[in-house]
Amino acid sequence: MADETTPVAVAPAPTPAAPKPAAAKPAEKAKVVAPPYRDYPTIPALKIDSMVESNPYVAAAAHNEALGFPGTLVDGWEQKAVAKMGELLGKYRSLRVYMDACVHCGACTDKCHYFIGTGDPKNMPVARQDLMRSVYRRYYTLPGKLFPKLVGASDMTQDVLDDWFRYYNQCSECRRCSVFCPYGIDTAEVTMAAKEIMDSVGHGHKYVERDHGQGAQDRQQPRPARPGAGKHAGRPRRGRARRHRCGGQVPARCPWRRSAAGHPSADFFAEPHVDSLIGYGKVFHAAGISGPCPRRHPKPEISACSSATTSR
Amino acid sequence: MNLLFAILFYAATVILVGGIAYRIYEYLGTPAPLKIPTTPAPTTTGGVAFRMFREVVFFESLFKSNLWIWALGWLFHVGLALVLLRHLRYFTEPVNSIIAFIQPFGMYAGFAMAAGLAGLWARRFLVERIRYISTPSDHLMLALLLGxxxxGLLMKFVMHTDIVAVKTFFLGLMVFEINPLPAHPGLYLHLGMVVLLMIVFPVSKLLHAPGVFFSPTRNQVDNPRESRHIAPWAAQLDSKN
Known part of the structure; x- marks a missing residue:
């Protein structure tokens, strides 16, 4: 079998999960080397703060505001973030139960691919959750209010926010940890809540807010004329439209065109991700629209699209 | 001392029962807007009940994730369950025949419980990852349970106490009478730590016990297509659009 001299093993990894650090300190770029190939997974030793320089870009004010979020970090964001956490705790049973139930047993610690790849302990699911749990304990539990050190509670501070922004953006919400947790604690629920809290105080992720913000703007404005807009208005250009038959029953058009949400390239080029694309296609088809952006595709044209799809 | 322990036990019982009831009320009152059962998930309510049974009785997910933690954790929990059942004899007169039957098992379950706890505690020192995530309260909780x-084992095997008097004390408490408790340092320690455990239960990680039943990834039926699942607050958003 493959040993450590196999070509696979020596291929250096191009720091996939590490966007460039802030321009101010280019010298401190995180150095992440993929572990050598091995037949059986081994649990990496901890490398404290190995991903601490992986700071995603913060969204610009315009992009935040397009989505109805504050443009920049608001005054008194600490209190507002804690209040937002309280709101989410009342909306999501998952979050409330998961904040309480963890016993730090460690079953999840070696289950996250971000941890396996980087060795950064804050990429262990339990530690990622604890970034929020420590704040939850501080403000929403009695022991955290009385004895913060004892239960590992911490105030909502700039350092905590920075860690949230780093490490919650290093979670792909794959939910692998929830498979292994004896209580089914799902880090994705915590990550989503943290991102919602950060958005609500004006600290969004550039590539999330920008893409969604542009989609929101597009929906509010009339669509600019495009080449070929006359004859084929509202219809995907020939050759680019892909059709998919779902079990030979429902013909569905996949949203190949640039859409409001923006699809990951993997949706188009990789297996099984393309199944997601087929999934959107089915949903849009069932809803009677040909793409995820209904105002661009008024009803009559859509029916034309659908009939064109079925007739061919 | 008798009066002190009587008050402590009344207070601890109120805190334990009231606290857990309040937590369950909170969990029940919080909507679960999304269908998020971890797949492969059962598609029927009966299937979910069976899954939950496997999780609670056998710690199935933990078995799949880490054999060491499973072995030590299961040993501790099963030991604790037997020991608790064994202790029912202090609260009932006459003693139920099943409780009488498990007495010898419960005796040795005490060793299993202590061994499991010691192993779990050792992991907190020996395994780098677990050491990293451990807070002082994690250590204290294990110390408390181990204590x-x-x-308990000391009183059973080394320095006996007058358990007939102990039983009289607890039977008395249940009808609001305060009877004398044997003056025994081991017993005072034992009961004091039990009281502390009961008090911290509703505000600590011990909430994993009720929490597991409310975990949406484990208690939901995987039927999002068959029946629409929507929380009240999400339905309001729906109606606005």
């Missing part, structure tokens, strides 16, 4: 187990 209860060890003092």
């Amino acid at each position: 209860i187990a060890v003092t």
Whole structure:
């Protein structure tokens, strides 16, 4: 079998999960080397703060505001973030139960691919959750209010926010940890809540807010004329439209065109991700629209699209 | 001392029962807007009940994730369950025949419980990852449980106390009478730590016990297509659009 001299093993990894650090300190770029190939997974030793320089870009004010979020970090964001956490705790049973139930047993610690790849302990699911749990304990539990050190509670501070922004953006919400947790604690629920809290105080992720913000703007404005807009208005250009038959029953058009949400390239080029694309296609088809952006595709044209799809 | 322990036990019982009831009320009152059962998930309510049974009784997910933690954790929990059942004899007269039957098993379950706890505690020192995530309260919780187990075992095997008087004390408490408790340092320690455990239960990680039943990834039926699942607050958003 493959040993450590196999070509696979020596291929250096191009720091996939590490966007460039802030321009101010280019010298401190995180150095992440993929572990050598091995037949059986081994649990990496901890490398404290190995991903601490992986700071995603913060969204610009315009992009935040397009989505109805504050443009920049608001005054008194600490209190507002804690209040937002309280709101989410009342909306999501998952979050409330998961904040309480963890016993730090460690079953999840070696289950996250971000941890396996980087060795950064804050990429262990339990530690990622604890970034929020420590704040939850501080403000929403009695022991955290009385004895913060004892239960590992911490105030909502700039350092905590920075860690949230780093490490919650290093979670792909794959939910692998929830498979292994004896209580089914799902880090994705915590990550989503943290991102919602950060958005609500004006600290969004550039590539999330920008893409969604542009989609929101597009929906509010009339669509600019495009080449070929006359004859084929509202219809995907020939050759680019892909059709998919779902079990030979429902013909569905996949949203190949640039859409409001923006699809990951993997949706188009990789297996099984393309199944997601087929999934959107089915949903849009069932809803009677040909793409995820209904105002661009008024009803009559859509029916034309659908009939064109079925007739061919 | 008799009066002190009587008050402590009344207070601890109120806190334990009231606290857990309040937590369950909170969990029940919080909507679960999304269908998020971890797949492969059962598609029927009966299937979910069976899954939950496997999780609670056998710690199935933990078995899949880490054999060491499973072995030590299961040993501790099963030991604790047997020991608790064994202790029912202090609260009932006459003693139920099943409780009488498990007495010898419960005796040795005490050792299993202590061994499991010691192993779990050792992991907090020996395994780098677990050491990283451990807070002082994690250590204290294990110390507390181990202390209860060890003092219990000491009273059983080394320095006996007058358990007939102990039983009279607890039977008395249940009808609001205060009877004398044997003056025994091991017993005072044992009961004091039990009281502390009961008090911290509703505000600590011990909430994993009720929490597991409310975990949406484990208690939901995987039927999002068959029946629409929507929380009240999400339905309001729906109606606005």
